[in-house]
Amino acid sequence: MRSGTLTTAIHVLANPSNESASSSWGEPLTARLRCLIVFALTILSPCLAFGQKPPGSWVGQKIVAKEQCPLMVGVTVVDNGVRHRIYTVEKADGDRLWLVAPGAPSGWMHSSKVVPFNDAIDYFNTQIHDHPKSAHAYL
Numbered sequence: 001m002r003s004g005t006l007t008t009a010i011h012v013l014a015n016p017s018n019e020s021a022s023s024s025w026g027e028p029l030t031a032r033l034r035c036l037i038v039f040a041l042t043i044l045s046p047c048l049a050f051g052q053k054p055p056g057s058w059v060g061q062k063i064v065a066k067e068q069c070p071l072m073v074g075v076t077v078v079d080n081g082v083r084h085r086i087y088t089v090e091k092a093d094g095d096r097l098w099l100v101a102p103g104a105p106s107g108w109m110h111s112s113k114v115v116p117f118n119d120a121i122d123y124f125n126t127q128i129h130d131h132p133k134s135a136h137a138y139l
Contacts, residue, residue, distance in 0.1 A: 058089040058097050062117035066127075067136050071099060071107030078105040086117055 064086055071079040087099035090106070097114065100106045115123045127137035 058092045063114040064120045069113040073107045078107040
């Protein structure tokens with residue numbers, strides 16, 4: 001990215017009526033900004049589409065499992081996931097989250113299997129509405 005492009009982009013955002021401004025490559029700046037926005041949304045879309053957090057932002061968050069899902073250490077199941085618990089994410093390794101809870105074993109769970117604690121009520125209300133015969137959402 002050339003020096004000053006960000007400043008120019010901010011200027012165009014602040015002054016949207018300046019549609020005729022062009023970049024050093026000759027294309028309208030608004031077209032370049034649209035491309036930048038599309039690129040950013042493409043990168044973030046997996047997180048946005050599935051309600052997941054970007055990598056690394058899970059650490060320190062309180063979460064609950066969306067469904068019965070075991071905690072694993074290697075290939076060993078350390079907790080079968082039958083009891084609902086409020087876990088804290090201690091570390092993340094890609095899509096795997098190391099979960100800890102007082103008085104319970106710690107282990108790994110895939111990030112797609114959890115929901116942030118603050119979003120849990122809305123998530124489970126939606127699950128009950130969409131799947132009223134699913135017992136797990138009621139627990």
